[in-house]
Amino acid sequence: MKYRKKPVVIEAVQWTGHNISEIVCFVGDALISTEIKPMKQFHVGTLEGPHSASVGDFIIRGVKGELYPCKPDIFERTYEAAEDE
Numbered sequence: 001m002k003y004r005k006k007p008v009v010i011e012a013v014q015w016t017g018h019n020i021s022e023i024v025c026f027v028g029d030a031l032i033s034t035e036i037k038p039m040k041q042f043h044v045g046t047l048e049g050p051h052s053a054s055v056g057d058f059i060i061r062g063v064k065g066e067l068y069p070c071k072p073d074i075f076e077r078t079y080e081a082a083e084d085e
Contacts, residue, residue, distance in 0.1 A: 009082045010060050012075070015042075017055040027059060030067050044069060 013019070013026045017040065024031055032043040032050050043050045044059060046068045053059060053069035060070050070078075 008063050010062060010079065012058045012060045012070075012079070014058050014072070015053050015055055015069075023059065026061070027067055 030045040041054050043052050047066050056072045057069045058075045
């Protein structure tokens with residue numbers, strides 16, 4: 001049997017290496033630690049524990065408010081822009 005993932009709308013922010021204030025606003029208390037300058041990575045609390053996010057990764061907020069990083073190539077294959085509701 002084959003199954004298709006149900007379409008859901010998620011929120012996400014891409015880590016550019018220069019938008020830490022946007023990341024902090026998005027993840028809030030889930031931001032665990034950051035690497036000393038130059039800032040190339042940070043850790044975010046997920047349901048499975050801390051996960052690191054590198055420059056270029058997307059931070060996704062799932063349907064239950066859970067956060068997790070996603071590599072840009074996976075993000076591009078999985079998600080597309082949605083209309084604002």
